[in-house]
Amino acid sequence: MPTRASFLAGFSTSISPPNDLRVGVVTATGLVGDVTGNVTGNLVGIVTGDILGDVTGDVTGTVTGLSGTPNLNVGVVTATSFSGDGSGLTGVGVGASDSINTTGIGTFSTIVVVDNFDIPEGTYAERPVSPAIGSLRYNTEASKLELYDGSSWLEVLLGGAVIDPALVRGVFGGGFSLLNTIDYITIATTGDATDFGDLTVARNSLSACSSSTRGVFGGGSPGPSNVLDYITIATTGNATDFGDLTATRYNLAACSSSTRGVFGGGYAPGSSNILDYITIATTGNATDFGDLTVARDRLASCSSSTRGVFGAGYAAPIASSSNTIDYITIASAGNATDFGDLTVARYKLSSCSSSTRGVFGGSGSPSITNTIDYITIATTGNATDFGDLAVIRAALSACSSSTRGVFGGGYGSSPFPTLNTIDYITIASVGNATDFGDLSVARDSLAACSNGHGGLS
Helix, strand or coil: CCCHHHHHCCCCCECCCCCCCCCCEECCCCEECCECCCECCEECCCCCCCECCCECCCECCEEECCCECCCCCCCEEECCCCCCCCCCCCCCECCCCCCCCCCCCCCCCCCCCCCCCCCCEECCCCCCCCCCCCCEEEECCCCEEEEECCCCEEECCCCCECCCHHHCEEEEECCECCCCEEEEEECCCCCCCEEEEECCCCCECCEEEECCCEEEEECCECCCCCEEEEEECCCCCCCEEEEECCCCCECCEEEECCCEEEEECCECCCECCEEEEEECCCCCCCEEEEECCCCCECCEEEECCCEEEEEEEEECCCCEEEEEEEEEECCCCCCCEEEEEEEEEEECCEEEECCCEEEEEEECECCCEEEEEEEECCCCCCCEEEEECCCCCECCEEEECCCEEEEECCECCCCCCECCEEEEEECCCCCCCEEEEECCCCCECCEEEECCCHHHC
16 A cells, blocks of 8 residues: 555555544645545645545635646635536535536636636425525526625616515505595415505595505696605505605606605696606605696606606696607606607506506597507507496506506496406506406595506616
8 A cells, every 4th residue: 555655755655544634734636546534735836637536525725736637525625627527526626627517616816708607596395494695596487697795686677576476466545535544465376455554635637656665646636746655565564654755746647666666647727737747765745847848737757777758648728638759767767758649648547557558448428438558668659449448437546567567446337436447457467457357445536556667677
């Protein structure tokens, strides 16, 4: 059997189990065989030979200049090359070749990638149960790169939460006559709404916008009102005071990105062209944003992550229904710009959106209708027919996930019954709405928002 001296002198050596190496520094140019004992020193300079066996003991020192196929249970690997598969490696591999597949956890100060860097990927259901803060993965269902901030998964580029569509919640608040009711649905499923809590002030003819966590209700009647109050969408409970709009008004509309909500139009008295905005994550009063192209009330609004769109309404002093569509860039203040026309001039409608398409539904004039039409938010142009609501009605509200739009409440044709109807559409495909369920309280002139609408994606 070779002597330990010959091994330490750098000769190729076969060390058979159950040898227990307790050496300070191993400078061998090659190591053939299994090391089944404990190495308490450093393995240095094993660069020209191969470790053809497994190191199955504890390596508590530093391994540098490694070439071979070891199975290291413990230790820090700073090899200039490593051709093994890395199974069982629980230390840190630095400077390893592209054939390594480390399964352990380590700390790197710098990683340089030449061609591509593969990160974990999977569906919503395959997210880690207890991810570490800063965990990064690619969501294959959402087609988004997402990062865990300690409480939720955020889209890396935009910063908005990436919410599983199966968990998106729609919330309906207020309504005629003077209700403080808030109820909610899970948009991906059908069924009746459930009680959520109460607004700070009972009112109707209000509007709502939302981020992925917070919904904000603004304005309303009686008044007109400048009240802003908010809820945390993922939990139930009563609303909390947020601040005030820049002007009192009702029959207004609202839209939002993941950070900013914009309220437009309304009756103040007289039709208004006011646009004002809030930062949804912080409480406080609204700030002037600019003006709509046409002063009007009883309009509707929706958004993508960058653009807000306001459609239709009742234009005074012209005293007629409007087919006007205008738009804003949510991140920058300024006046609205003409977008195009709806298929039918009307008011008392509602709107919702995916990240690409805005959908307008219902009408109170020239008659109560079930009209649904749509636009492509990123481009300008006239709306196109989409289909019909399940029930003819006006003064309804709408909210959405990234895929589904939901319309709730309103009043029907003569004798104008107040409705608890909820129906839904698939935003990406045209067609008629389908019954969803019922609101907890029949009402019209209410507002709705969600934590997964098109402005957040």
